[in-house]
Amino acid sequence: MDERAGTPGEVRVVGAERPDGLELRTRGLAFRGLPELRAGGLPPYLGQGWARILAALAARVAAAGGPPAGDVELAPDVAFRLTSDGDHLVPGPPGGFTGAADEWRREVVLRLFPSARS
Numbered sequence: 001m002d003e004r005a006g007t008p009g010e011v012r013v014v015g016a017e018r019p020d021g022l023e024l025r026t027r028g029l030a031f032r033g034l035p036e037l038r039a040g041g042l043p044p045y046l047g048q049g050w051a052r053i054l055a056a057l058a059a060r061v062a063a064a065g066g067p068p069a070g071d072v073e074l075a076p077d078v079a080f081r082l083t084s085d086g087d088h089l090v091p092g093p094p095g096g097f098t099g100a101a102d103e104w105r106r107e108v109v110l111r112l113f114p115s116a117r118s
């Protein structure tokens with residue numbers, strides 16, 4: 001087992017600053033034979049909210065035993081489409097979304113965590 005992943009069954013969200021923004025990844029799903037999640041190009045001010053989103057999505061992937069089919073709803077009117085990008089799943093706007101992805105990333109944080117407005 002990779003020591004950085006923690007104990008079996010544990011999933012962590014780790015982050016690093018990249019030239020195009022903050023990148024967050026899960027660690028621990030692969031231990032169960034599942035794909036890890038990744039969100040990149042995030043503005044740093046969205047980091048805490050998106051870390052919580054990745055943790056919630058990781059719990060859904062683990063509970064389903066793999067990537068869920070279709071959109072994953074974390075709250076009413078807050079859904080994500082998980083797409084495969086190599087060995088990772090990348091959360092993006094749900095099917096039928098027709099706006100700017102960057103605006104959607106900000107909006108889902110505000111919908112899930114209203115206190116982030118202040």
